[in-house]
Amino acid sequence: MSSSSPKRLAPLDDRSLTEHVARSSVTAHARRLEQELGIRGGVSRVGVGCAMTIAVLLGFPTAVLFGLLSLEHGAGWAIAAAVILLATIALCGWIVIAASRYHRRAPELRYRLGRFAEDNRLEYTPSLGEPAHPGQLFSRGGEREAQDVVRWPDGRLEVGNYRYVTVGYRGTRSVWEWGYATAPLAHPVPALLLDGKRNKGLFDDRIASAFDARTPTRLESPDGGRFELWTWQRDADAARRLVDDQLLSQLGLRSADLEIVDGRVFLFSNRPLSTADPGTWAWIIETMDLIQARAAALGRPTTGEDVTRA
Structure with missing residues (x-):
């Protein structure tokens, strides 16, 4: 290991990280990565489906159980059932929205980083x-x-x-x-x-x-x-x-x-x-x-x- 003073890292050209990019260029780059390296452009549909399935299997039966308990124990259980049902629906919606955002963002990030590396000879x-x-x-x-x-x-x-x-x-x-x-x-x-x-x-x-x-x-x-x-x-x-x-x-x-x-x-x-x-x-x-x-x-x-x- 050298004992000489290390060279400072040079500043980077970061324009490719922020400037506007054409959607067609991002799509073409994502398609090339999938064909050459097997890297998919976004999230796995199977993963999204599994996450939503877990949310539904946990939320809906609990809401039904609380609804049945409300028939004998009053409105408090009914309110709890409604809250759990709404929370389950909201969670499923959030999963879909988050997956959609990532599906759009991941290919664009790879495209930008590829150009960033090329611009800086990395x-x-x-x-x-x-x-x-x-x-x-x-x-x-x-x-x-x-x-x-x-x-x-x-x-x-x-x-x-x-x-x-x-x-x-x-x-x-x-x-x-x-x-x-x-x-x-x-x-x-x-x-x-x-x-x-x-x-x-x-x-x-x-x-x-x-x-x-x-x-x-x-x-x-x-x-x-x-x-x-x-x-x-x-x-x-x-x-x-x-x-x-x-x-x-x-x-x-x-x-x-x-x-x-x-x-x-x-x-x-x-x-x-x-x-x-x-x-x-x-x-x-x-x-x-x-x-x-x-x-x-x-x-x-x-x-x-x-x-x-x-």
Whole structure:
């Protein structure tokens, strides 16, 4: 790994992300992806049908049951039955509307990202199964897939969205979706994990593992963001110098987690990244440049064991 100062990432031409595109061009691009790569233009009709079936099978029988109970126990049960019936109908309508929006949006996003990559001499991959990355997130669950992956040809940066499936009690399937950006570090840095707490719900997945043997340190950014820093005690001082207040505030702008492992840095968002937004790309580049600068400032000598592993 080179000990020289890393080159800053060049600004991107992002006009293709926002300028008007012809619907015919998007349709032709989606048809070509389906023919060449087998990638469908939008959502699966089977998936939409299954979601609506589940909503109906749960909602309608419950509404009927409550309606029957109202015959003996009064109007309160009738009101509950009506509320459940209306909620079921509304949920089915929302599923149809959401699927329709995604069906239109997904092909357009792929078209825009393809042009964006071409304009900036980058590589765009619509779908990549089993992405070969180290770290905690990329070893979880099954059916692992990276989507809308944009790579720099020299490997200096990769950005995409990532999903995996876990199977829980009685075969219940849960689909987890993350956004990520990763780059090789130009300087050796101890392995660490920085878990942000902002905008995470009760059932959101966490980047930190319950089985991590490292001791977490609670940190807070100047703007009130809360983090947990996981690292080995021997590396605590170096990790804290890397993860300073400026970097904490920068990560807090997009509620991102940070992992450094095997000489690579990963930014993780527990929601898919809005890669059609030029602001997202500006934030990623600024954050990566900041991390590379912090790594260089640590001033650790380059050795044969230039990466401290967890």
